Amino acid sequence: MTKTALRIVSWNVNSIRKRIGQLEKLTDAHAPDVICLQETKANDTAFPFEAMRALGFAHIAAYGYGGYNGVAILSKHPLKDVVCHTRRGKRDGRHISAVVRAKNAPPVSVHSLYVPAGGEAPDPRINSKFADKLSFIDCAADYFAAEYGFRDAVVLTGDLNIAPLPSDVWDHHKMQKRIGHTDYDIAALDRLKRSLNWTDAVREIIPPDDPVFTWWSYRQSEFKVDSKGWRLDHIWVSPGLKGSIQSAEVLVDVRHWTPASDHAPVLVKLKP
DNA sequence: ATGTCAGAAATCTTCTGA
Numbered sequence: 311m312t313k314t315a316l317r318i319v320s321w322n323v324n325s326i327r328k329r330i331g332q333l334e335k336l337t338d339a340h341a342p343d344v345i346c347l348q349e350t351k352a353n354d355t356a357f358p359f360e361a362m363r364a365l366g367f368a369h370i371a372a373y374g375y376g377g378y379n380g381v382a383i384l385s386k387h388p389l390k391d392v393v394c395h396t397r398r399g400k401r402d403g404r405h406i407s408a409v410v411r412a413k414n415a416p417p418v419s420v421h422s423l424y425v426p427a428g429g430e431a432p433d434p435r436i437n438s439k440f441a442d443k444l445s446f447i448d449c450a451a452d453y454f455a456a457e458y459g460f461r462d463a464v465v466l467t468g469d470l471n472i473a474p475l476p477s478d479v480w481d482h483h484k485m486q487k488r489i490g491h492t493d494y495d496i497a498a499l500d501r502l503k504r505s506l507n508w509t510d511a512v513r514e515i516i517p518p519d520d521p522v523f524t525w526w527s528y529r530q531s532e533f534k535v536d537s538k539g540w541r542l543d544h545i546w547v548s549p550g551l552k553g554s555i556q557s558a559e560v561l562v563d564v565r566h567w568t569p570a571s572d573h574a575p576v577l578v579k580l581k582p
Numbered sequence: 583a584t585g586t587c588a589g590a591a592a593t594c595t596t597c598t599g600a
Contacts, residue, residue, distance in 0.1 A: 324587075324588065324600085325587090325588055325589075328587090328588075349588095350600090351589065375591085375597095376590085377588080377589040377590055377592095377599095378589080378598090378599070427599080427600055429599095429600095439599095460587070465598085471600095520586095526600095527585080527586080528585080528586035528600090529584075529585035529586050529587090530586090530588050531585090556589070570587095571587095572586085572587075576585085
């Protein structure tokens with residue numbers, strides 16, 4: 311039998327109910343095995359389980375939080391050990407994980423994260439939303455360091471709301487005082503990256519000096535989309551999977567599909 | 583400061599979050 315790559319997508323949909331048609335189009339175009347979603351904005355009663363099953367995702371793990379946040383994992387392969395992660399005992403719909411069990415392939419732990427955006431003022435001492443963002447990332451780093459070893463097969467995906475490299479924003483100089491590209495953000499993301507010696511799959515494939523974006527504000531005219539963006543969405547792999555990265559790309563054109571999310575999906579293919 | 587989406591709670595619009 312032929313072994314095929316595992317195709318993993320991460321996408322902040324900004325309401326799954328508004329993006330059902332686009333999820334169908336995305337599935338037709340790229341045949342993902344697993345889609346990690348963020349900002350589903352749907353609790354369990356509002357989540358479109360049937361529509362997602364109809365797209366071929368028989369296995370669904372969803373962790374909603376009313377009309378805000380919300381993460382999920384859609385999978386064509388069986389999922390086990392689904393965990394809706396809490397922080398200090400509180401549910402917030404920001405981190406879900408499951409083990410994907412594809413036939414004839416070793417199991418892979420997949421995480422979908424939605425890191426808090428962090429508000430406006432770029433100083434955690436006066437901006438509690440920013441302090442909470444940094445705290446969220448530190449908690450996640452502690453979790454990954456405690457939960458896994460470097461030999462485990464783990465994929466971390468999501469809207470991390472941080473663009474770490476100068477080439478991850480359209481104007482590095484202008485954005486240094488903007489939340490998502492401050493030294494605080496970049497240091498926090500670096501701590502998370504060291505928690506399992508993660509590899510940034512997109513930057514493994516695309517040279518670090520090349521601009522890559524996954525998010526473009528709604529508050530700019532259509533012609534600026536493509537040029538004025540940020541790379542906030544990421545797919546990272548554990549050291550054991552680093553050699554398995556076959557391809558990694560941002561599906562930029564999805565940002566133009568209407569009605570659009572303000573984020574484009576990231577697609578990574580892992581060799582068997 | 584502005585711009586645009588989306589959801590909630592309550593209207594025929596305002597609020598919060600991003």
